[in-house]
Amino acid sequence: AQKVTQAQTEISVVEKEDVTLDCVYETRDTTYYLFWYKQPPSGELVFLIRRNSFDEQNEISGRYSWNFQKSTSSFNFTITASQVVDSAVYFCALSAYSGAGSYQLTFGKGTKLSVIP
Amino acid sequence: DAGVTQSPTHLIKTRGQQVTLRCSPISGHKSVSWYQQVLGQGPQFIFQYYEKEERGRGNFPDRFSARQFPNYSSELNVNALLLGDSALYLCASSLAGQGNQPQHFGDGTRLSIL
Numbered sequence: 001a002q003k004v005t006q007a008q009t010e011i012s013v014v015e016k017e018d019v020t021l022d023c024v025y026e027t028r029d030t031t032y033y034l035f036w037y038k039q040p041p042s043g044e045l046v047f048l049i050r051r052n053s054f055d056e057q058n059e060i061s062g063r064y065s066w067n068f069q070k071s072t073s074s075f076n077f078t079i080t081a082s083q084v085v086d087s088a089v090y091f092c093a094l095s096a097y098s099g100a101g102s103y104q105l106t107f108g109k110g111t112k113l114s115v116i117p
Numbered sequence: 118d119a120g121v122t123q124s125p126t127h128l129i130k131t132r133g134q135q136v137t138l139r140c141s142p143i144s145g146h147k148s149v150s151w152y153q154q155v156l157g158q159g160p161q162f163i164f165q166y167y168e169k170e171e172r173g174r175g176n177f178p179d180r181f182s183a184r185q186f187p188n189y190s191s192e193l194n195v196n197a198l199l200l201g202d203s204a205l206y207l208c209a210s211s212l213a214g215q216g217n218q219p220q221h222f223g224d225g226t227r228l229s230i231l
Contacts, residue, residue, distance in 0.1 A: 091160075101167070
């Protein structure tokens, strides 16, 4: 069974501070995929990034960066110079094969980020 | 291009009633998945459909059922509604339902059971 843990329930930062959101996952599969989604107050889940289990290169996209460490089963997300528009709930998710051609997406409980102006 | 569209946006039902939620995927996407998101929690997987066939089912009772139509749109049905079914129901589509393909979500249907 797959499991995703986001230990931080809520985080508050002042605008322009850097913030890191933690994600730890569990799976027995050797091939799996990790995702981060953003859910603003409007409710729609917005896809941010995907990472394959066999690709441990870190990635930077503008103010966003992701650190994938297979040895510690972690896939952390850092926002540099946070802005008020970054305020949302962020979900880490794991996709692994669950049989009969199905890939089930397992989400963590989310981290609510509040950026204070 | 239009994203994933869901209807209705909000719905209020009473215990014991039945409800049907609808989803239209992104054009070209052949896989649709349904999720239940209870307040304060992450989405929970309910069903995945690909080419009109059920590919996966989460840990939900038989009161939950779904289907996918030839145009790849989908419906989620919930019978004998319980108070605990109150949640945001999210539909997501992807090209072919493969694990490496991002799922793109709609705005959801907020279901309230009185």
